Amino acid sequence: MARPKAFDRDAALAAATKTFATYGFEGTSTALLVKSMGIGRQSLYDTFGDKHALYLEALQHYCFDSVGQLAAALQSAGSPLARIEAALLGFAARIQDDTMCLGVGSICEFGRRDREVAAIGKSSATSLQNIFAATIQRGKDLGEIPPEIDPKDAARFINATFIGLKVMARGGATHDDLRATVQMALRCLG
Amino acid sequence: MARPKAFDRDAALAAATKTFATYGFEGTSTALLVKSMGIGRQSLYDTFGDKHALYLEALQHYCFDSVGQLAAALQSAGSPLARIEAALLGFAARIQDDTMCLGVGSICEFGRRDREVAAIGKSSATSLQNIFAATIQRGKDLGEIPPEIDPKDAARFINATFIGLKVMARGGATHDDLRATVQMALRCLG
DNA sequence: ATCTTTCTGGAACGACCAGTCAAATAAAGA
DNA sequence: TCTTTATTTGACTGGTCGTTCCAGAAAGAT
Numbered sequence: 001m002a003r004p005k006a007f008d009r010d011a012a013l014a015a016a017t018k019t020f021a022t023y024g025f026e027g028t029s030t031a032l033l034v035k036s037m038g039i040g041r042q043s044l045y046d047t048f049g050d051k052h053a054l055y056l057e058a059l060q061h062y063c064f065d066s067v068g069q070l071a072a073a074l075q076s077a078g079s080p081l082a083r084i085e086a087a088l089l090g091f092a093a094r095i096q097d098d099t100m101c102l103g104v105g106s107i108c109e110f111g112r113r114d115r116e117v118a119a120i121g122k123s124s125a126t127s128l129q130n131i132f133a134a135t136i137q138r139g140k141d142l143g144e145i146p147p148e149i150d151p152k153d154a155a156r157f158i159n160a161t162f163i164g165l166k167v168m169a170r171g172g173a174t175h176d177d178l179r180a181t182v183q184m185a186l187r188c189l190g
Numbered sequence: 191m192a193r194p195k196a197f198d199r200d201a202a203l204a205a206a207t208k209t210f211a212t213y214g215f216e217g218t219s220t221a222l223l224v225k226s227m228g229i230g231r232q233s234l235y236d237t238f239g240d241k242h243a244l245y246l247e248a249l250q251h252y253c254f255d256s257v258g259q260l261a262a263a264l265q266s267a268g269s270p271l272a273r274i275e276a277a278l279l280g281f282a283a284r285i286q287d288d289t290m291c292l293g294v295g296s297i298c299e300f301g302r303r304d305r306e307v308a309a310i311g312k313s314s315a316t317s318l319q320n321i322f323a324a325t326i327q328r329g330k331d332l333g334e335i336p337p338e339i340d341p342k343d344a345a346r347f348i349n350a351t352f353i354g355l356k357v358m359a360r361g362g363a364t365h366d367d368l369r370a371t372v373q374m375a376l377r378c379l380g
Numbered sequence: 381a382t383c384t385t386t387c388t389g390g391a392a393c394g395a396c397c398a399g400t401c402a403a404a405t406a407a408a409g410a
Numbered sequence: 411t412c413t414t415t416a417t418t419t420g421a422c423t424g425g426t427c428g429t430t431c432c433a434g435a436a437a438g439a440t
Contacts, residue, residue, distance in 0.1 A: 164350030
């Protein structure tokens, strides 16, 4: 073994994630990445491959983390409806410092052109909707949510509203606007 | 007066709009614009200024048209709820040929960094939500929508879901998925 | 038909892009 | 301490970016 890396790989990846989330893939130059990650150019290429590979890894990592955090928030004890409300609002609040949700950003920027990006997006959307569906099922079991609601449809709908919230937050919507929107969405489940 | 332009300005602008909607601002090169618009390089710069000015004009035009079309669809006679459903589905269906809604795309790509882009987005979102609110008010008057619904909140919520639908369509959601999602959203108003 | 004004198309510009190379540096093992 | 191996640093590459210049072509006005 020889000289170890002088930077924290995870921290560098997190910085890249934030930069990509703010400026998009095409809007982020390698010079900006090098600067925001605080590492040398060659270190970037040695450690992460190239710009596209770095983007994929950032996206993968971001989606995995986000779904995990939302799962934790949704699966904790308490009223399922209240959990959903808190999870959506908590997440949307993080957008407001001018960074987009990288998952939504990647879909908007690439659509289905980039197969790898699309696969990550599709897979994490499925995971997230499964978690929403489980929470909704729990709400049905508890009698909070009426039995005629199909958990899969409702989960997809909640995800759609969630995406809309993130875009609105990116556009500068106030926290009050977001909260009122979430409360309207939850009416459907009540 | 001298030689008239050999191309249709509106058609060229429409082509640019489609290209921007597909690849985003940063993802669209002037070479691609020249090709997709079917005009010469110099004609582009003489007629539209520069790439950014062309983007702004395309965005403005697109938002104006879209809001107008949605207004027409929403204000036509018939059940307000059915009008909303048809308007949302009709619009989302147009996304599927791998072009994004340019309005949503611009917010996702730029956030609030570009003041002019943000202003267009904000203004057309307000217009659209006013139209939704009027339609919802009409639904209340007709007794289709319960009186405790606040039209402004409901309109913002419908817009959020609408944005989510467009992103999902861009990501490859099926028409059935979109329809089920719209129907869930309309439950909130019923 | 000629003039004048505009449009057109191709070549060219400097700036910046993503990515590479090689010399210099630093840490671990002998 | 000396070798080995990896990381770092910064200069550098070919290519593409948005934009402009220029010469030629075309159509209304005279």
